[in-house]
Amino acid sequence: MHDFLPYAWFKGKCVPFDEAKISIATHALHYGTAAFGGMRAIPDPSDNGNFLLFRADKHAKRLSQSAKLLLTELSERYILQSIETWLKANKPSKPIYIRPFVYTSDLGIAPRLHNIETDFFIYGLELGDYLSPEGVSCRISSWKRQEDCSLPLRGKISGAYITSSLAKTEAVLTGFDEALLLNSQGKVSEASGMNLFIVRDGNLITPGTDQDILEGITRASVIEIANYLGINVIERPVDKTELFIADEVFLTGTAAKITPIKQIESTLLNTELPIMNKLRDYLISITENKEDKFSNWITSIKIS
Template identity: 65%
Template sequence: MYNFLPIAYFEDNFIPFSDAKISIATHALHYGTGALGGLRGIPDPQDSTRILLFRLDRHCQRLSTSAKFLHYDISAEKIEETIIEFIKKNQPSTSFYIRPFVYTADLGIAPRLHSIKKDFFVYGLELGEYSSPTGVTCRISSWYRQTDVSFPLRGKISAAYITSSLAKTEAVESGFDEAILMNSQGKVSEASGMNIFIVRNGQIFTPGFEQDILEGITRDSVMKLAGDLGFKVIERPIDKSELFIADEVFLCGTAAKVLPVLQIENFKLPESRPITEKLRDKFTAITENRDPKYQDWVFPVSL
């Protein structure tokens, strides 16, 4: 069971979470015509009167951009102001996750994006570790990542997550923790809700945007951190067979942060993961506002 934060933002008002409800006839429920965001918040370890948000501006901008695919004009500034007020209303005291969501809010059955009401809500829930911090096992999914020619993959559109859900359940029901999806060209794309990196011979590789991946904010952060730490990061297509012989493989995302991969299919990966651990330690320090070089990535909210 999740512990939801008590106050939600719904239909332009802050109301009790339990009262924030939509109709069973809501358009987005039937057609996946929504776009989601997600970001973590933690109490400031150095100041209990503040909450720290990681790269709030980027998260708000991505949701604003995603909303354009729904023909919905909502500014990043509006989203940011709402999230800040949402935190102040809830006064969270533990690590939590925020879910802002834009969607087609009319009641009806015609699939369309024109001449239909759009809306925006925000809720949150307490969230510690999303996955085991020691790492996860993965299988190669039989489901393929969508292609940008038929789906707007530059947006975080809710309908896309049917594929993620199928892949995740397939992985868990076959004895693994997580799924790795290939794209339509048979190259590595991403995990069910995370981007993927591999390490070979001291270099870091990750699929580029042309491999039908999500433009992950944590991915972007990891790439910048790796470069600053002196590692070469190369964006290129990755073959399935490279996963099995990699020195290290790790996943990253808002909920999971930086997550080591222990095994892929029946191939166990090396137990020594120095680059993954260095990146994870650095990332954690930044999110806790312990690294002055990256203070502009951390947005403090005073309660």
């Protein structure tokens, strides 16, 4: 059972969550013609009246760009203003996950993106750890990550997540927590909804943006933090066999934060993860607005 926040942003205003309803004929429901974002927000540890959003500007920019891929306009400013109004209406007291969503709201049967109405909503729920911070087991999925020439993978297009759904369920039903997807060239791409990093000989390595990955905001943040901490970062193709011999393997994402992988297929991985732990501790400190160097990553909103 999800603890949804009491209000949604729907058709330009805050309404009770249960009243935010769409028709069964909604175009996006049938054709996946929608895009979403995912943001985390936490109570300010030093001030009970404030809520802290992590990299809200980057999330708003990516969602605005995703909307453009659906041939519609949704400004970053409107996204951020709507989230602030919605947050103040809900007055949450625990860490939350925010889901802004742009979609084709027309009631039609033709698959298209021209001459069609679009709309935007926001809802949220209380969320602690999406994946176990102690680590997860993964399998290599039989499903391949799509190619950018077939789907606009730089956007969080809802229809693209059928592959993630198939891969995640395949993993869980075969005894694993999560799936790792290879791309069409047989290189490691990402997990069902997270980016992947490995550590080899002190180098932090991650598949580049040319490997059909989502341009993850947490991923980009980890790279920037690593550079600041003097950790060498390499963006390049990653082979499947590297996963089994890497010194450290971990996932990053808004929901997952930084989560270690403790097992891939039948292979148990290292449990000593000094670089990952250093990055995770620093990221947590940033999200709690305790690092002046990265204070511009945090948006503080007064909700009471």
